Amino acid sequence: MTPEQLKLLRKQLRQQRRSLALRTRQQAGRKVSQHLRRQAVLHQARHIGIYLSAFSEVPTQSIINLGLKLHKKIYLPQIRNFDQKLRWVRINRQQWQNRRFSSHKLGMHEPRQRGISVNRLDLLIMPLLAFDRHGSRVGMGGGYYDRTLWKKHKAYRLGLAYEFQQAEQLDRKPWDQPLDAVLTPSGLISFTSQKSFYKT
Template identity: 50%
Template sequence: MNTHHLDLNKLRRQLRQQRRRLDCFQQRQAAQAVLNRLRYHPTIRKSKKIGLYLDAFGEIPTTGLIELCFKLNKEVYLPKICNMNQNLFWVKISRQQFYTRRFAMHRLGMLEPQQRGIAVQHLDVLCMPLLACDTTGMRLGMGGGFYDRTLAKTKQRPYRLGLAHDFQRLNFILPHQAWDQPLHALCTPHHYQVFTL
């Protein structure tokens, strides 16, 4: 594919549709495969504060991963969009809050915690959703720029781990902006890829 003529909006649309077409069984299988790959991940094992997300748009489901983090006595943080500057803050959640779903619905369609959050540089690991990831670790998000904007503003950044379905792993390079933040690694049901940053 010629990346010079790559229509990112078209690519986003295609990948969104493909992700939405996955049924519950396919999603469950993908989540389990990713969880199995990450269960003994050394970086996750040695980290204390782990940023995750609540899947809402067909991303790799994170319930099993969040439960694993609680089991390993990790601190689990979920993103919350700051209305003032559209940056993400990270809110520590309890196991009870997770199971009772004490979250508010954001106008973009995902659940988010309401307590006060911390800045991204305080996290050790950040598990990130994505629409696509290229061969260099560049991530294509949903288009809101929340993760890139938040990460670009801080010098000290957590270990960035992308979670994706196999079809979201691209075999070409995406065009990117100076503020786009590459991933350290990408985990899909059948692949684990580390990028040289």
């Protein structure tokens, strides 16, 4: 895929996501949460990193509610200014219910407390624009997740996506970080055998 083709793919998928009705997005969020609840990967994990949906991605509210209900430790990403990597800030139920987050200049919201390394997470739920059958991922273009995951980490990498975001084949650069699985409203697509979880 040429840079021009990738640019066009990004544009098309952004437009397709934005064109979804709010009700359709909300239903997708509930469905992925229902599917995830049946996965061992959720129940084995204690420390879960997840994003706050802000750009027409699959909504994450239902998953966050589920994680808190199951007494999981839930962390949201925070962009570290000096190296543009992500740190992970734990939120409690009260903070989540009151939506006590700061606005970032890129358009999303993030917590402002001190964060931890991604290496402390068991399960990392990631946004994406496109994925293929090999687990390759195209993000929004900022490279935050690729930089953060450049070295090997234990976290199980789970992408959230709509079915139409699956591409035929994506070119994976050396710095592109692959996924272990993608969860869509139709179910789980696994690319690797399930990892063992570390209990921390």
